[in-house]
Amino acid sequence: MENIRTPKVENVRLLDRSSGQRKATVGTLYLSATHTIFVENNPETRKETWLLHSMVSSVERPPTTPAGSPLILRCKDFRVFQILISQERDCLDVQASLVRLSRPEKFSELYCLSFNPNVNKEEREESWTFMDLMADYRRMGVPNNLWLLSAANSEYRVCDTYPSQLFVPKSATPAIIVGSSRFRSRGRFPVLSYFHQDTLAAVCRCSQPLSGFSGRCQEDEMMLQAIMKSNPGSEFIYVVDTRPKLNAMANRAAGKGYENEDHYSNIKLQFIGIENIHVMRSSQQRIIDVGDMRSSSMTDFLWGLENSGWLKHIKAVLDAGVFIARAVADEGVSVLVHCSDGWDRTTQACSVASILLDPFYRTIRGLMVLIERDWVSFGHKFSHRYAHLDGDPKEVSPVIDQFLECVWQLSEQFPCAFQFNERFLIAVHVHVYSCQYANFLGNSEKERRDMRLRQRSHSVWPDLWKDRAQYTNPLFQAEQSQSQGVLRPNTSPYCFKMWKALYNHVDKSTPPHQSPADFLSAVREESQQLEEELTNHQEVPAGGTAHHQAAGSRQEDRRSDGETDPVDRGPGSEED
Structure with a gap:
């Protein structure tokens, strides 16, 4: 935190150039030890944009304009953010802070080492046993x-x-x-x-x-x-x-x-x-x-x-x-x-x-x-x-x-x-x-x-x-x-x-379309649902319904597991 000169700047304009955003949004910029956070002023959305300092590749400061002092943040995943700050003094402070925060000098400054390792200790230890390279060599023979x-x-x-x-x-x-x-x-x-x-x-x-x-x-x-x-x-x-x-x-x-x-x-x-x-x-x-x-x-x-x-x-x-x-x-x-x-x-x-x-x-x-x-x-x-x-x-x-x-x-x-x-x-x-x-x-x-x-x-x-x-x-x-x-x-x-x-080479003239992979996933899911419904209809005996058959099947399963039929618990019970 000692590297942060100005932790909060209001009335900042943010433009995410890599997402195809055309119009800048107005909000408040916050600097923490690990993230740059932008919160929109719009009370309906209050959208938050979080950016890890370690993802920032460069911080550029173009010439000041009548509208304010701009900063361009280029990221290692090729996103580009343009920030416009009304006061030049605030802009210089933010630039100096971001340059230092995005260039850590020791590992302990990095996000993954900035929290207490004993929180969720068991989960942490288990996470490192997830990968077993010797098992892969055994798979090879x-x-x-x-x-x-x-x-x-x-x-x-x-x-x-x-x-x-x-x-x-x-x-x-x-x-x-x-x-x-x-x-x-x-x-x-x-x-x-x-x-x-x-x-x-x-x-x-x-x-x-x-x-x-x-x-x-x-x-x-x-x-x-x-x-x-x-x-x-x-x-x-x-x-x-x-x-x-x-x-x-x-x-x-x-x-x-x-x-x-x-x-x-x-x-x-x-x-x-x-x-x-x-x-x-x-x-x-x-x-x-x-x-x-x-x-x-x-x-x-x-x-x-x-x-x-x-x-x-x-x-x-x-x-x-x-x-x-x-x-x-x-x-x-x-x-x-x-x-x-x-x-x-x-x-x-x-x-x-x-x-x-x-x-x-x-x-x-x-x-x-x-x-x-x-x-x-x-x-x-x-x-x-x-x-x-x-x-x-x-x-x-x-x-x-x-x-x-x-x-x-x-x-x-x-x-x-x-x-x-x-x-x-x-x-x-x-x-x-x-x-x-x-x-x-x-x-x-x-x-x-x-x-x-x-x-x-x-x-x-x-x-x-x-x-x-x-x-x-x-x-x-x-x-x-x-x-x-x-x-x-x-x-x-x-x-x-x-x-x-x-x-992030998006077509800036048209809104984003659903990706082919997402479309195929939706089609596959719908097809599976239709196949299940068709199977249920085919299995219905004369005079019965798929719903009745499914209910009967569930009761039969409970009997086989040693359960008895539920008693009537009255209105509002979980079985209703």
Whole structure:
């Protein structure tokens, strides 16, 4: 609260530009330690708009106008709010407060850590047991006689950005693991990400080798040999370097680089060409700018979309997943995936491949498990990439945004294969940035353990699961998704679309229409009601009614449960 200069300002005008709102509403603006709150003056509606400070990306102050001093709040979920304050002094105070509140300097300032953790203690503890990653590995069929659970990284001794529990090839000894980790950037040695039971091929992940121009490591070569041996049906493995080859070659000058096929005789090296975090950051900013264009022509919009390069980058990430999935499912060949440090492009490629390979990850719970495994536990740098704390802006990049968009693009091509709808993907996106829950704080499992987040906050997954009815895709056909098995998307450029719902690109000239998903849900619900009524009519015996039959059935049920018929309780009783 010490950062709030003016906690309340009256006669403020608010315009939600991203929702298509045309006319500003007048009300009172409140600043709390965690939220900006706007309450309309209209006594009939008194509508409230709540905005978490952690969702504010920037606070801009355009020139003062005769009507007052404006502020533009741009949010991390691409909403844009325009505020007009009559007094310039109040505007400067609000701006200074919001800039500081939206850039917390320590984790304790974030919303999820700002309340008493002992309130609802049992609920908090249960929320963290909702997700069981070991159960997912068992579902895959590991451990087995090919892969085992290693204690090598217990207490994060070998790699502090990896989880403490890791699956490695059965023939990989502790000496091989330690030696390989010393030859890999940040110590991120090759480990299992996904095991395909049908072909026994695996998707593994790591970081780039510290090979330079001529360096080699016997233990690392033995580790890749062990991965190959863990797939009895293949005589080689693919090593997928997700970077553009020129970038990987440039890293060799710094003593890093990529695997030399002369040293690793059992590999086939494949470069994919996903750009780095800096290219992606500027690309997304350009796509946001396209949405901000007012009264733009179709030519301007298409030029802006093409110039951003955003869909080209989405295609590159999806192409990486497609290559891995085909190698595993069609060729039966294991794949080792890496980029530079193995926590951005590697994570994208492995998780997209899992979505393509396994129908489980196309369910609501399955996507939760996948994000918790490939993103959270394997050390994706959430706090740096999504600016949870005030830090280096060059570390910020929309890495998980691109993964979620790849999933959305797939759901557009395969509308019956996904249990969840785009609302679920957008909800996950919001929670990654909002810091309302602690799942996505910190940059590694070790950091989260050291911060004792499970004792100080709640997990997001149970709450999303409770609301799964609104996140369910009415077109989902579980049988079809299972029978389809591997998804084989078309990644031709014409197949990619602009994700309007994420970027809040609404048609400002017309009122919002009911979404197709909502319409289908309503139709399905009505159809079920009609089918039930039809069934009741068909079951009615001659001289009876559906109502009488249903009442008789209820009485029969009570008798079978040991209950007697209710006595007459008189007028106004519950049975009337």
